[in-house]
Amino acid sequence: MTYLAKIEQLNSADLAAYRPLILDGDPVGLIWRDNLARLRDHGLDLRDDGDRLIWYAPADFAARNAILAELAQALAAEGYVRGWRNEQLPLLANLHRPVRALIERAAAPVIGVCGYGVHVNGTTTRDGVPHMWIARRATTKSVEPGKLDQIAAGGIPYGIGVFANLIKESDEEAAIPETLARQARPVGIISYTAQTENGIRADTLYNYDLELPPDFRPHNRDGEVDEFLCLPLDEIARLVRDSDAFKQNSAVVVIDYLIRHGYLKPDDTPDYPALCRGIHHRHPQMHS
Amino acid sequence: MTYLAKIEQLNSADLAAYRPLILDGDPVGLIWRDNLARLRDHGLDLRDDGDRLIWYAPADFAARNAILAELAQALAAEGYVRGWRNEQLPLLANLHRPVRALIERAAAPVIGVCGYGVHVNGTTTRDGVPHMWIARRATTKSVEPGKLDQIAAGGIPYGIGVFANLIKESDEEAAIPETLARQARPVGIISYTAQTENGIRADTLYNYDLELPPDFRPHNRDGEVDEFLCLPLDEIARLVRDSDAFKQNSAVVVIDYLIRHGYLKPDDTPDYPALCRGIHHRHPQMHS
DSSP: OOHHHHHHHHOOOOGGGEEEEEETTEEEEEEEHHHHHHHHHTTOOEEEETTEEEEOOOSOHHHHHHHHHHHHHHHHHTTSSOSOOOOEEEEOSSTTSOOOEEEEGGGHHHHTOEEEEEEEEEEEEETTEEEEEEEEEOTTOSSSTTOEEESEEEEOOTTSOHHHHHHHHHHHHHOOOHHHHTTOEEEEEEEEEEEETTEEEEEEEEEEEEEOOTTOOOOOSSSOEEEEEEEEHHHHHHHHHHOSOBOHHHHHHHHHHHHHTTSSOGGGOTTHHHHHHHTBOOOTTOOO | OOHHHHHHHHOOOOGGGEEEEEETTEEEEEEEHHHHHHHHHTTOOEEEETTEEEEOOOSSHHHHHHHHHHHHHHHHHTTSSOSOOOOEEEEOSSTTSOOOEEEEGGGHHHHTOEEEEEEEEEEEEETTEEEEEEEEEOTTOSSSTTOEEESEEEEOOTTSOHHHHHHHHHHHHHOOOHHHHTTOEEEEEEEEEEEETTEEEEEEEEEEEEEOOTTOOOOOSSSOEEEEEEEEHHHHHHHHHHOSOBOHHHHHHHHHHHHHTTSSOGGGOTTHHHHHHHTBOOOTTOOO
């Protein structure tokens, strides 16, 4: 395959089939046209406003959360929502805006809540050759079990800063000491719009680069990683392009790394501009 | 100002006012609605095809170039096109696609030809502090004279590779020896859609980072640079954000650098995702 095909594969949602969901004046989600009647049937007061849908929710935070909890439970009972996580995701316009409500993570695609994550490219040099540390996800994970992933990565829960979450995930997933994790450098984002079986994942991942000492060995603490591999960058690039070994969004984080570090060269890469633009998919009519 | 305002300032074109121009099946330009009647009046056979405009040009390369040359001259005679450059820009879908025709550079915005450039971030460390070499453009330049710019930058003429052009510009503009220039590393693109007085500049700039030795001193050979400055990165960032000292697109190349090198931090930068996406503006309905 090509790198561009990998990026397009991740951005599987037909954005024309989605309308932004407005709550308290903020765009906080994306509603799939296939879900609109279902959400209204379950009592969500969604009103048309041109291309947008406004949720006339109760003013009280607990009351609107109760509505979303009931909705998520009902959809799970029907079998429409699967893989219950017991984890609440915030509805918010971006990480610097107020949280407008909370919804169970498994039901988040039904509302099209924007998700945020942090991914760490852990690199090192062996015998003069650039290598990257890669985690193989536990076979017990609900999303893409057994796939290859960055050395540390995870969703950003509401109320934790981006960098604080990096420190936490680096410790839990790969036992990277805090003093080392603090050397990680923010280098941009990737964003994408992935169709799921019941909605959209419109995610933004904050990427960091972290150079690891040659003698560093990661080990997992939280059961989310089955093994770690340290592979030459050339092999990582090949795996990303020519196999499905990598988790889909983690593959695009690697493509971003390959662009930023000169592994992809404009003269040899006809779709270079398309790659650079493709890793930053816009979430339609969302501000951030 | 904010960095985001600087990006938005550059992307001044209202994309709804433009339709892609198709030639031999390839999108090769963007026609402003204010220019459509003018182009037809001057004999360009533009036909509507949904949201696109198809130019029914003669098959012969020289013949279609003659039409565009005549158009450019007529528009210059009327005073609609100014700053004649005596330089031909290619109409092509991207740098890896065949050239479909040529047009005088001064008239390129009238057709909305996509332009390509290469920009080099020349950095060095002084007393442990990261610095960047900056060129002040000659006061005789037709575009943004006297403004600050990357150490070496320039448009990519058709037929020269991106990296070959970097070597050439690095030599002409800053006397960077070829062996040193070859260490420049491709790091991505910026792209933007700028309204001009008579059309659009829908450009893609290929960015490179080049670490220069502390004792290196650039000097100009081609008269396009009045002086070089070596400034701490913090000061460069401040100039970009709070002044109009920089050429508009060169300012955005610096913002891209600040993102990639961790000078901007997600937790302190509410519009971080918008910045990352904003530096890669899409050229509407163009492939690349």
